[in-house]
Amino acid sequence: MADDFFASGLTLFSAFGLGTLLMPVAAIFLPVPIAVAVTAIVHLSNKIFKLALLWRDVGREVLLTFGLPAGACRDTGSLFAGQHVEGAAVNGV
Numbered sequence: 154m155a156d157d158f159f160a161s162g163l164t165l166f167s168a169f170g171l172g173t174l175l176m177p178v179a180a181i182f183l184p185v186p187i188a189v190a191v192t193a194i195v196h197l198s199n200k201i202f203k204l205a206l207l208w209r210d211v212g213r214e215v216l217l218t219f220g221l222p223a224g225a226c227r228d229t230g231s232l233f234a235g236q237h238v239e240g241a242a243v244n245g246v
Contacts, residue, residue: 176192
């Protein structure tokens, strides 16, 4: 657990992915599906921590200019990706 916090601290300023650091280590000790789930939980906790820590310093204009369009594009992309994956599964590809 302390290692997770240390890795989270490393990624706070570097913007280097927490999953890139944590996933290989977790996969050594856990089955890969569980390691992926653990990494996802730690990743979500890390994002919530960053938001709570840095929320007051967020520039509202930057958030509106870049954050909202990025969220909309993320959601649109995930919808397309979900259709692609479902279509592949249905077609047996």
